Amino acid sequence: MPLFWLGGQVIWALFVAAVAIHAALVASHVANQTLALTTTSSPAVANTAYVVSGFAGGATASALAGTAFSHVGWGGVSAVAAVWLALGWGSTAIRR
The missing domain is CATH 1.10.10 (Arc Repressor Mutant, subunit A)
Known part of the structure; x- marks a missing residue:
């Protein structure tokens, strides 16, 4: 069961899901920027x-x-x- 489904009733589940989404977003930005910056001359x-x-x-x-x-x-x-x-x-x- 996804953590957000528990969010209204279980605040810790909402917190854990928000932290997980944020971590995934940051990781994707780091990966994408690393790729963009290492494959160009400028x-x-x-x-x-x-x-x-x-x-x-x-x-x-x-x-x-x-x-x-x-x-x-x-x-x-x-x-x-x-x-x-x-x-x-x-x-x-x-x-x-």
Whole structure:
């Protein structure tokens, strides 16, 4: 059973799940930035592109999720997340 399902009733489960998600996010950023910075001759430009695209994508997804929540609820937020993931996976598959 995922820890977030217990979150409303068991606060420690919510805390553990939040810490686990944060750790995974940090690990993915470290891995992605390491790859981006070691495969280019101008790491400053690569780092700038990585950070700007991360913030722009996050801001866009947050705006879309907020609008989806106000119109449809959590199902809309889940749909935005699914589309966002599909776009990311699709763009990666095309580049390979």
